[in-house]
Amino acid sequence: MTQYFIDLTIVALFVIGMTAMMGVLVNGIGQKLFGGSNRMENVNQTEKTQTGWKLVGGKK
Template sequence: MTQYFVDLTIVALLVIGITAIMGVLVNGIGEKLFGGSDRMENVNQTAKTQTGWKLIGGKK
């Protein structure tokens, strides 16, 4: 019975891990292929919004 749970745990971790990795890879490929010219639009807008903000914490 213990072996069943060990096998179940291993398979569950593999399925979850492979699903997560495939999601990241497919998302990256999709952004590169279908992102078009405005794929950095959100990043640029965030940078514009944060202009003039004081930096807190971290190293300078």
């Protein structure tokens, strides 16, 4: 009975892990293929917003 639960746990972790990895991979591929010319729009707007901000943290 213990072996059953161990096997069930291993398979469950494998299925959950594979589902998570496939989601990340497919999302990345979808953004590259179907993102068009506006795929960096949010990044560019964030950079514009943060222009002139003071840097905090880290080593000097």
